[in-house]
Amino acid sequence: MRTPDNKTDLKNLSRPQLVRYVEELGQPSFRGEQILAWLYRPGITDFSQMTDLAKEFRSILSRQARISRFENPVVEESRDGSVKFCFSLEDGHTIESVLIPEEERNTLCVSSQAGCAMGCHFCVTGKMGLKRNLKPAEIVNQVCGARDWMFSRGRGRLTNLVFMGMGEPLANLDNLLTALSILNEQRGLDFSNRRMTVSTCGLVPQMIEFGRKTEVNLAVSLHAVDNATRTMLMPVNRTYPLEDLLEACRHYQMKKRQRIMFEYTLLEGINDADDSAVRLAEMLRGIPCKINLLAMNSTGDDRFRSPAMERILKFQDILRRRGYTVFIRQSRGEDISAACGQLAGRVEQALPG
Numbered sequence: 001m002r003t004p005d006n007k008t009d010l011k012n013l014s015r016p017q018l019v020r021y022v023e024e025l026g027q028p029s030f031r032g033e034q035i036l037a038w039l040y041r042p043g044i045t046d047f048s049q050m051t052d053l054a055k056e057f058r059s060i061l062s063r064q065a066r067i068s069r070f071e072n073p074v075v076e077e078s079r080d081g082s083v084k085f086c087f088s089l090e091d092g093h094t095i096e097s098v099l100i101p102e103e104e105r106n107t108l109c110v111s112s113q114a115g116c117a118m119g120c121h122f123c124v125t126g127k128m129g130l131k132r133n134l135k136p137a138e139i140v141n142q143v144c145g146a147r148d149w150m151f152s153r154g155r156g157r158l159t160n161l162v163f164m165g166m167g168e169p170l171a172n173l174d175n176l177l178t179a180l181s182i183l184n185e186q187r188g189l190d191f192s193n194r195r196m197t198v199s200t201c202g203l204v205p206q207m208i209e210f211g212r213k214t215e216v217n218l219a220v221s222l223h224a225v226d227n228a229t230r231t232m233l234m235p236v237n238r239t240y241p242l243e244d245l246l247e248a249c250r251h252y253q254m255k256k257r258q259r260i261m262f263e264y265t266l267l268e269g270i271n272d273a274d275d276s277a278v279r280l281a282e283m284l285r286g287i288p289c290k291i292n293l294l295a296m297n298s299t300g301d302d303r304f305r306s307p308a309m310e311r312i313l314k315f316q317d318i319l320r321r322r323g324y325t326v327f328i329r330q331s332r333g334e335d336i337s338a339a340c341g342q343l344a345g346r347v348e349q350a351l352p353g
């Protein structure tokens with residue numbers, strides 16, 4: 001994968017690809033491992049810093065390859081502690097990541113595309129349309145950028161990654177899988193698979209492939225218990241209706257203790273009735289899963305409002321009584337528009353042209 005300066009961005013390469021790359025340059029394979037051990041360290045921007053590589057090989061690398069990074073993100077900190085990073089890509093698009101600090105962990109919500117083609121009606125990114133897929137390096141560099149920002153401010157280290165930022169990750173499956181393998185790499189960023197979760201709006205064939213190719217956790221955005229409501233919220237439901245989606249979930253390839261996380265955003269008067277909770281419990285019967293009930297961030301669209309906490313608790317109670325593990329996720333960073341895609345949408349609107 002070459003960049004505008006016609007150099008190979010080594011952060012686009014998985015470990016096997018990196019090994020192949022150095023072999024093509026006439027080097028032994030262990031040189032690839034050596035480069036990998038440097039590539040994702042904070043502050044490494046230049047091959048001259050890789051002091052265990054021969055000088056001659058370093059100068060070959062400088063001519064043929066590069067180490068990309070995101071510089072100077074626009075950062076907004078919320079009163080509730082969450083932090084939004086807005087990164088500019090080389091072609092002028094912007095993407096965002098959101099850091100969500102909690103007591104025991106620091107989770108980064110990562111983007112997989114600039115914009116999104118899925119058009120979910122409650123989502124600001126959906127209104128932007130798809131600009132393009134992110135390359136593996138652009139996915140991984142969000143993690144490096146947030147990590148470096150945290151490090152420089154003594155804010156601890158990242159513990160978890162969720163792919164719930166801009167874009168539908170499974171619509172960019174090949175690049176996503178490469179990025180996940182880099183993030184998982186012990187000599188790379190060393191996130192174990194169980195600390196990473198990829199969320200899909202329900203692209204069934206890609207979901208099945210994802211389950212076959214990785215042990216990273218899967219989250220499925222459900223948001224409705226009948227096809228009419230789900231199609232109204234998420235146009236993807238026309239292509240992959242609930243029956244197909246749940247069938248794929250029922251047969252999803254997982255390790256023994258793994259669970260699918262179902263995401264259900266509660267929308268007042270739309271999907272938050274007691275009947276919906278009962279129906280949801282019936283639908284998910286037999287699928288190893290957990291349920292996240294999400295209170296909606298305001299998107300400026302009056303049709304979609306979060307119900308009162310009382311209603312959310314009742315919905316949770318109905319599911320719990322039927323044996324499900326159910327979490328309530330409060331929306332974070334409302335004051336910095338931290339729902340998916342909102343900051344990038346605002347920045348791009350403000351840019352000329």
Ligand code: SF4
Pocket residue numbers: 116117118119120123124125126127165166167168201340341
């Ligand atoms: Fe895309 Fe996710 Fe927004 Fe749907 S919710 S439009 S899949 S970014």
